[in-house]
Amino acid sequence: MRRARNRPGNRKNRARVRTLFSRRGHHHAGQLSEVETLGPLRAYAGGRELILGPPKQRAVFGVLALSTNSVVSRDDLIDRIWGESPPATAAGSLHTYVSGLRRALAGLGDPLPSSGSGYALRLDPGQLDIRAVERLAARARTSRTDQDLSTAVTAFDEALACWRPGSVLSGLPGPFAAEYRTWASDLRLRLLIERAELLLEVDQPRDVVDQLSGHILDNPYHERLRALLMTALRQSGRTADALAQYHALRNLLAEDLGIDPSIELQTLYASLLTDGIGTHPVPARPADPVVATGPVRPAQLPHSIGEFVGRNALVQQVLDAAPAGSADGGGQAGCPRIVMVVGVGGIGKTALAVHCAHLLASAYPDGQLYVNLHGFDPQHPARPPADALGHLLASLNVGKVPADQEGRVALWRSTVRDKRLLIVLDNAESADQVEGLLPGGGPSFTIVTSRNRLSGLAVRYAARRVTLPLFTVEESLKLLSDSIGGARVEGEPSAARRLADLCDHLPLALRIASEQVTAGFQTRIADLVADLEDVRRRLDALQIPDDELASVRSVLSWSYARLDPEAAQAFRTLGLFPGAGIRLEAAAALLDVPPSRAAAVLRSLAAQHLVETTGSSSWMHDLTRIYAEEVSRSGETSASRRQALERLLRWYVRTLARGHEPAGDELPFTLEAEVRRHVPLRFGDRKEFVAWCAQERDTIASLVRAAQRIGCHEQAWQLAYLLFDYFYAAGQVREWADTLRIGLRSAEMAGNRRARAVLFNHLGVAHSRMGQNGGAAQQLRLGLQLAEELGDDVLRTGLLGNLAATLRAAKDYGAALRHARQALDLARRTGSEYHEAGCLDVLCELHAELGEFEESLRHGRAGLIAARRSRNVLLEANILINLGVAEHGLKSAGRALRYFQDTLSLCESSGDHYHEALALFGLAKVHRAGRARKTAHGLATRALLRLKGLDAAETADVTDFLRVLAADPPPVPVADSMRRAG
Numbered sequence: 008m009r010r011a012r013n014r015p016g017n018r019k020n021r022a023r024v025r026t027l028f029s030r031r032g033h034h035h036a037g038q039l040s041e042v043e044t045l046g047p048l049r050a051y052a053g054g055r056e057l058i059l060g061p062p063k064q065r066a067v068f069g070v071l072a073l074s075t076n077s078v079v080s081r082d083d084l085i086d087r088i089w090g091e092s093p094p095a096t097a098a099g100s101l102h103t104y105v106s107g108l109r110r111a112l113a114g115l116g117d118p119l120p121s122s123g124s125g126y127a128l129r130l131d132p133g134q135l136d137i138r139a140v141e142r143l144a145a146r147a148r149t150s151r152t153d154q155d156l157s158t159a160v161t162a163f164d165e166a167l168a169c170w171r172p173g174s175v176l177s178g179l180p181g182p183f184a185a186e187y188r189t190w191a192s193d194l195r196l197r198l199l200i201e202r203a204e205l206l207l208e209v210d211q212p213r214d215v216v217d218q219l220s221g222h223i224l225d226n227p228y229h230e231r232l233r234a235l236l237m238t239a240l241r242q243s244g245r246t247a248d249a250l251a252q253y254h255a256l257r258n259l260l261a262e263d264l265g266i267d268p269s270i271e272l273q274t275l276y277a278s279l280l281t282d283g284i285g286t287h288p289v290p291a292r293p294a295d296p297v298v299a300t301g302p303v304r305p306a307q308l309p310h311s312i313g314e315f316v317g318r319n320a321l322v323q324q325v326l327d328a329a330p331a332g333s334a335d336g337g338g339q340a341g342c343p344r345i346v347m348v349v350g351v352g353g354i355g356k357t358a359l360a361v362h363c364a365h366l367l368a369s370a371y372p373d374g375q376l377y378v379n380l381h382g383f384d385p386q387h388p389a390r391p392p393a394d395a396l397g398h399l400l401a402s403l404n405v406g407k408v409p410a411d412q413e414g415r416v417a418l419w420r421s422t423v424r425d426k427r428l429l430i431v432l433d434n435a436e437s438a439d440q441v442e443g444l445l446p447g448g449g450p451s452f453t454i455v456t457s458r459n460r461l462s463g464l465a466v467r468y469a470a471r472r473v474t475l476p477l478f479t480v481e482e483s484l485k486l487l488s489d490s491i492g493g494a495r496v497e498g499e500p501s502a503a504r505r506l507a508d509l510c511d512h513l514p515l516a517l518r519i520a521s522e523q524v525t526a527g528f529q530t531r532i533a534d535l536v537a538d539l540e541d542v543r544r545r546l547d548a549l550q551i552p553d554d555e556l557a558s559v560r561s562v563l564s565w566s567y568a569r570l571d572p573e574a575a576q577a578f579r580t581l582g583l584f585p586g587a588g589i590r591l592e593a594a595a596a597l598l599d600v601p602p603s604r605a606a607a608v609l610r611s612l613a614a615q616h617l618v619e620t621t622g623s624s625s626w627m628h629d630l631t632r633i634y635a636e637e638v639s640r641s642g643e644t645s646a647s648r649r650q651a652l653e654r655l656l657r658w659y660v661r662t663l664a665r666g667h668e669p670a671g672d673e674l675p676f677t678l679e680a681e682v683r684r685h686v687p688l689r690f691g692d693r694k695e696f697v698a699w700c701a702q703e704r705d706t707i708a709s710l711v712r713a714a715q716r717i718g719c720h721e722q723a724w725q726l727a728y729l730l731f732d733y734f735y736a737a738g739q740v741r742e743w744a745d746t747l748r749i750g751l752r753s754a755e756m757a758g759n760r761r762a763r764a765v766l767f768n769h770l771g772v773a774h775s776r777m778g779q780n781g782g783a784a785q786q787l788r789l790g791l792q793l794a795e796e797l798g799d800d801v802l803r804t805g806l807l808g809n810l811a812a813t814l815r816a817a818k819d820y821g822a823a824l825r826h827a828r829q830a831l832d833l834a835r836r837t838g839s840e841y842h843e844a845g846c847l848d849v850l851c852e853l854h855a856e857l858g859e860f861e862e863s864l865r866h867g868r869a870g871l872i873a874a875r876r877s878r879n880v881l882l883e884a885n886i887l888i889n890l891g892v893a894e895h896g897l898k899s900a901g902r903a904l905r906y907f908q909d910t911l912s913l914c915e916s917s918g919d920h921y922h923e924a925l926a927l928f929g930l931a932k933v934h935r936a937g938r939a940r941k942t943a944h945g946l947a948t949r950a951l952l953r954l955k956g957l958d959a960a961e962t963a964d965v966t967d968f969l970r971v972l973a974a975d976p977p978p979v980p981v982a983d984s985m986r987r988a989g
Contacts, residue, residue: 046171586706
């Protein structure tokens with residue numbers, strides 16, 4: 008066989024490998040052609056180097072390039088660039104760096120798109136140098152297996168030539184770059200070792216001596232490297248130098264680590280002492296350094312659960328993160344050898360970790376290790392790292408274990424350096440508890456489970472986090488079917504679904520519930536459901552008697568017990584919040600801290616998975632919230648709980664009042680002084696305000712009830728009042744009426760007649776919107792009576808105008824006209840431009856309905872001017888629609904269409920769904936009159952969908968229109984008409 012004389016990293020090989028992985032000249036100038044990461048970070052397009060910008064911007068590019076074509080979330084990017092303590096400006100800086108990279112990549116298509124969660128770099132994997140290394144290493148190993156040793160040496164040389172002069176990712180900040188440097192250094196060392204083994208097989212020991220001598224200085228404890236150098240020296244006739252290498256290593260290990268060289272090296276040393284003439288084989292890679300003691304290969308994984316349910320995508324994430332079976336640890340560059348499976352207690356972290364470990368076990372021939380760290384355990388304290396290390400070392404039959412933790416860490420990492428072990432560290436309390444248990448390098452794979460996010464591992468070691476969500480409905484039902492029996496679940500499908508909901512789709516809760524159904528605690532699924540419906544007893548029901556590990560309350564209590572005093576109090580106080588999700592600003596008011604402090608506390612709770620965060624909102628899962636309420640009752644005084652709710656109520660009142668500011672109508676109450684650190688939200692426009700109300704609707708309705716329950720009646724009726732614009736424009740009318748009735752009861756309890764009058768006014772409008780004109784008139788007359796007793800002409804004006812509108816809807820036109828004119832006179836006397844616009848609107852609609860279209864236009868045009876001056880978009884939209892109706896009545900189709908289109912534009916900018924629907928209906932009528940039936944049908948259908956969503960009375964009118972439209976005869980073609988006429 009031809010002897011290979013190639014040297015790793017020479018200029019000829021470096022030039023050749025560039026053509027292998029980049030073919031830079033063959034790529035179109037309009038795309039990335041090469042990215043170098045095994046040296047200073049560089050990128051090329053069309054033969055030119057791209058200017059990637061300052062260090063952190065380059066670091067962003069490096070992270071994205073090494074995550075080729077995968078979306079990297081903004082949070083992960085921040086963690087990987089800034090580490091554990093990013094500045095408050097990190098998110099803004101990241102946006103700036105991405106913008107800078109897009110400028111650098113201009114003209115290359117769109118290689119850096121964003122998604123809702125982060126960014127991805129579009130890059131052909133063949134253009135990344137580390138991928139070339141992976142391909143060449145695979146080719147070398149295949150050639151070696153096929154006994155084509157010359158080709159194998161050449162491939163190893165070309166792979167090693169991919170490393171450029173200078174430090175890997177030199178000058179790039181952040182933990183990801185540091186981790187990648189370590190990973191790339193390990194990979195290069197493994198390739199050098201494999202090349203050395205191969206050269207010794209083809210009797211080229213001098214090349215090996217030249218190659219490895221320098222690397223020994225950088226890796227003084229690496230026993231495999233030392234064994235190969237000793238063998239190469241021996242084969243070169245330098246036995247004395249080989250013995251000197253052994254003595255140097257033995258002294259180093261004894262002084263620094265307190266251990267002896269491995270059995271492999273001791274055996275090699277013994278053979279050197281009795282060296283004779285002959286050929287000495289390359290030392291075989293040991294399966295285990297203590298094989299001479301006859302150890303048992305560890306296989307410590309717990310039994311996997313019988314039927315693992317769902318989680319397919321998450322299981323695949325763990326399997327994908329595991330290094331492949333090659334000696335270099337395999338996988339993609341930068342791919343972590345650590346996976347963190349995290350989530351709330353009872354979510355199934357251990358089950359998933361053990362399931363994945365069993366699937367991977369055969370790929371780790373040196374054994375599988377399992378340690379329960381008892382991080383969140385009611386029966387044991389958290390396991391000290393030194394104790395866990397003792398267990399791990401004993402599992403590998405290491406005889407002499409150092410007494411101190413530092414010595415154990417060093418021995419552990421030295422022992423596992425060349426082993427392929429699968430390590431499961433279960434139920435970790437923190438990153439600090441785990442850090443010393445991680446291998447320092449090599450092909451082993453570690454799975455860590457914890458309720459903690461373990462951000463330290465993600466930052467320092469680029470560990471991949473797999474966060475477990477609650478089960479989907481389908482997964483929950485599958486678990487119930489497996490546990491209870493498919494026939495029983497199919498026999499009570501509604502009860503089974505409700506049981507899954509009440510268990511919050513939490514696997515532990517579902518398994519406890521299943522056991523109760525099957526063990527005779529309940530005879531039917533529906534019986535258990537009835538028991539769980541009582542929120543106060545739900546946690547009592549979700550436990551197995553005398554088994555602390557089978558209790559949702561206990562599982563949550565272990566996480567709660569690990570909180571510091573500030574976070575624990577915040578958790579208790581958040582239990583008072585009646586909604587699903589709470590904004591940061593609202594949380595600051597509830598907790599009585601500045602927003603920056605609230606954010607820190609919420610992050611602390613999120614790290615323990617006691618709250619979940621998305622954007623600017625945080626929320627608790629249902630069972631967690633029930634537990635938080637429970638500990639709030641026991642851990643906080645009634646006074647502190649009331650004060651917290653009062654702060655929250657005042658914050659919501661002030662925020663809703665901000666949305667009311669441009670409405671043109673003065674508030675019927677005086678706002679309390681603003682607390683500087685509880686600043687209400689500001690809205691960019693009307694649409695943003697309506698959208699926020701839609702998101703917060705359920706929370707505010709719950710707050711109205713909570714305010715009444717604790718006696719905060721002023722805030723209860725104020726919240727109900729301030730929801731007018733939202734409900735009128737985009738809300739469910741029946742829900743609106745329910746909220747107003749609660750507000751009315753609070754106004755009555757507070758003895759506030761003015762509050763009762765304004766809420767009667769709103770309730771009258773709500774009844775009218777539902778088509779209940781009799782009930783509407785009754786509410787409005789009650790309000791009028793109070794306004795007259797108060798002598799409040801402004802309030803009387805609004806009530807009279809709305810009463811006129813209600814009487815018009817009831818077809819009592821005479822009474823409607825009298826009340827409308829009386830209201831207009833009052834509005835002009837009081838000087839309220841807002842109320843004048845409202846009265847002119849009522850008259851415009853009245854005259855249009857009476858067929859007096861010119862009179863309708865006269866009132867409507869004047870009303871439109873007044874509405875715009877008062878900046879009330881709801882009034883403006885209503886008047887535009889009535890003007891369109893009047894123009895349509897006059898057969899002025901063009902002007903009618905223009906008014907309706909103007910309404911649609913206004914509604915689009917303000918989020919007004921009600922007037923949008925009326926405008927669509929108006930357009931449909933105009934198009935039907937113009938014989939454009941298809942267009943009319945489409946517009947009316949859109950209007951119907953909107954009105955149904957609002958539960959509005961006009962739904963019936965649009966339904967009738969569509970029915971009549973369907974019965975209309977098709978339009979007659981012009982030619983046929985002329986023929987019949989002739």
